[in-house]
Amino acid sequence: MKTVSILGSTGSVGCATVDLIKELPDEYVVDSLTAHQNWQLLAEQAKVLKPRYVAVAKHEYYQPLKSALAGQNIQVASGEKAIIEAGAREVDLLMAAIVGSAGLLPTVAAIRQGTTVALANKECLVSSGEILIKELNKSKAKLLPVDSEHNAIFQVFETHNKSHLDRLILTASGGPFRDCTLEEMKEKSPTEALAHPNWNMGEKISIDSATMMNKGLEIIEAHYLFGVKEPVIDVLIHPQSIVHSLVSYSDGSVLAQLAQPDMKIPIAYTLSWPKRININMSRLDLAKVGLLEFYDPDVEKFPALRLARESINLGGSACLVLNAANEIAVAGFLAGKIRFTDIVTLVEKVLEKNIESAPKSIEEVILMDTEVRKFTESIVGA
Ligand SMILES: NC(=O)c1ccc[n+]([C@@H]2O[C@H](COP(=O)([O-])OP(=O)(O)OC[C@H]3O[C@@H](n4cnc5c(N)ncnc54)[C@H](OP(=O)(O)O)[C@@H]3O)[C@@H](O)[C@H]2O)c1
Known part of the structure; x- marks a missing residue:
C-alpha cells in the first residue's frame, strides 16, 4: 500500500x-x-x-x-x-x-x-x-x-538517449479562442473564457489556456523538469487533445503518448509510477476520433508564448515576475476589472519594470513574488 x-x-x-x-x-x-x-x-x-x-x-x-x-x-x-x-x-x-x-x-x-x-x-x-x-x-x-503534456514527455523521454534529443513538442488545444480574431477576443467574458473545449479544469488554468499563458508556463515547466534549453521546446496546436506531447530524436524517430483528454490518466500514472495500474476508463478509439490535426500556433495572437520564451532567456527573476503578474491579472479579469486581452498586455508591462537578479532562496522568492503582486494589483486597480 x-x-x-x-x-x-x-x-x-x-x-x-x-x-x-x-x-x-x-x-x-x-x-x-x-x-x-x-x-x-x-x-x-x-x-x-x-x-x-x-x-x-x-x-x-x-x-x-x-x-x-x-x-x-x-x-x-x-x-x-x-x-x-x-x-x-x-x-x-x-x-x-x-x-x-x-x-x-x-x-x-x-x-x-x-x-x-x-x-x-x-x-x-x-x-x-x-x-x-x-x-x-x-x-x-x-x-x-502531472500536467498531461509533461506526463506524456515523461512517459516517452529516453533519459539514456538525452544526447540524441532533437525536440520536445508540447501540444496545445489552442483553448476556446483558437479561431477568434484579436478584435473578437477583446470582448470575451469570463464565462466564455472559462468554457474550455476539451478539458474540465479549475478557473485559473482555464483562463491561462484561453490566453495560452498556460502553454507559456508549460514551456518554462518543461525547461526545468527536463533540463532542456528553450529553443529545443516547440508548441504545436492539436485541437483534438489526443496526442499529449511528443519527443523527437536525432535518428528521426518521434515518440508520442496518446490518451483521452482526461486528467485521471496522467494522475494515475504518477500514483502508480514506476508501474501502471488498471483504472476505470473507456479505451481510446482512434477510428472514432478519425482526424488528428496539427499546426503552428499564432504567436501574434497569443503573445504569452513569446513572453514565456523571453522570460527564460532574460533569466534573473523574469519567470517569477511573469507568473506573479499573470496570477493577479487573471484574478483581475475574473473579477471584471480588466478585459481578456489586457491580461497578457499587463503581464508584459509588469515584466518590463520588475526584473531583478535571480532569487537565491525560497525566502527571496516569496518576497519578490509579494512585491510583484502588489505592483500588478496597483495597475489592475480596486
Ligand atoms: N485542472 C487540470 O486539469 C490541470 C491540468 C494540469 C495542471 N493543472 C495544475 O494543477 C494545479 C491545480 O489546478 P486545478 O485546476 O485543480 O485548480 P482548482 O480546481 O482551482 O483547485 C485548486 C486547489 O487549491 C486549493 N487552494 C487554492 N488556493 C489555496 C491557498 N492559498 N492555500 C491552500 N490551498 C489553496 C483549492 O482549495 P479550495 O477548493 O478550498 O478553494 C483547491 O483545492 C494548478 O497549478 C494547475 O495549473 C491542472
Whole structure:
C-alpha cells in the first residue's frame, strides 16, 4: 500500500485524484488532505478516505471543519503553516495540486522531506525553477509531472538517449479562442473564457489556456523538469487533445503518448509510477476520433508564448515576475476589472519594470513574488 497526501484535494486535479484513490482502496492509504476554504467538500472527502490529517488554509473554517469531523480520529488544523505541515509529513507520494504560488512552500517542504512529488502545481516550478531543482538534487525526492503534456514527455523521454534529443513538442488545444480574431477576443467574458473545449479544469488554468499563458508556463515547466534549453521546446496546436506531447530524436524517430483528454490518466500514472495500474476508463478509439490535426500556433495572437520564451532567456527573476503578474491579472479579469486581452498586455508591462537578479532562496522568492503582486494589483486597480 502506498501512503498518499493530496494538497488541494478539493480542486479539479485534487478531486480526480480522490476519485481514483476511492476506486483503488487496496492500493492507497491517505495521510493528508488540504483545501483553501471549501471545508464542506474537504470534510466529505475525509469521511470517505479517513486520512490522519486535514488542513484548511483559512482559519475561519477550522471550527466548522473540526465539528464536521468530530469523532473521526482525524487531526484537524488550519492556516498556511498547517498546509506546509501537510507537505512535510512523511508519505510515499504527495499530490501537489494547490493552484498558484500558494503551493510553493508545501511543495518545498515535501521535497526537503525526500518525498516523491506528483507535481500538478506548475506555478511553483515557474516562479522558482532553479531553486526547486537545487532542492531536489540535495534530497532523495523526485518530481513526477502531472500536467498531461509533461506526463506524456515523461512517459516517452529516453533519459539514456538525452544526447540524441532533437525536440520536445508540447501540444496545445489552442483553448476556446483558437479561431477568434484579436478584435473578437477583446470582448470575451469570463464565462466564455472559462468554457474550455476539451478539458474540465479549475478557473485559473482555464483562463491561462484561453490566453495560452498556460502553454507559456508549460514551456518554462518543461525547461526545468527536463533540463532542456528553450529553443529545443516547440508548441504545436492539436485541437483534438489526443496526442499529449511528443519527443523527437536525432535518428528521426518521434515518440508520442496518446490518451483521452482526461486528467485521471496522467494522475494515475504518477500514483502508480514506476508501474501502471488498471483504472476505470473507456479505451481510446482512434477510428472514432478519425482526424488528428496539427499546426503552428499564432504567436501574434497569443503573445504569452513569446513572453514565456523571453522570460527564460532574460533569466534573473523574469519567470517569477511573469507568473506573479499573470496570477493577479487573471484574478483581475475574473473579477471584471480588466478585459481578456489586457491580461497578457499587463503581464508584459509588469515584466518590463520588475526584473531583478535571480532569487537565491525560497525566502527571496516569496518576497519578490509579494512585491510583484502588489505592483500588478496597483495597475489592475480596486
Ligand atoms: N485542472 C487540470 O486539469 C490541470 C491540468 C494540469 C495542471 N493543472 C495544475 O494543477 C494545479 C491545480 O489546478 P486545478 O485546476 O485543480 O485548480 P482548482 O480546481 O482551482 O483547485 C485548486 C486547489 O487549491 C486549493 N487552494 C487554492 N488556493 C489555496 C491557498 N492559498 N492555500 C491552500 N490551498 C489553496 C483549492 O482549495 P479550495 O477548493 O478550498 O478553494 C483547491 O483545492 C494548478 O497549478 C494547475 O495549473 C491542472
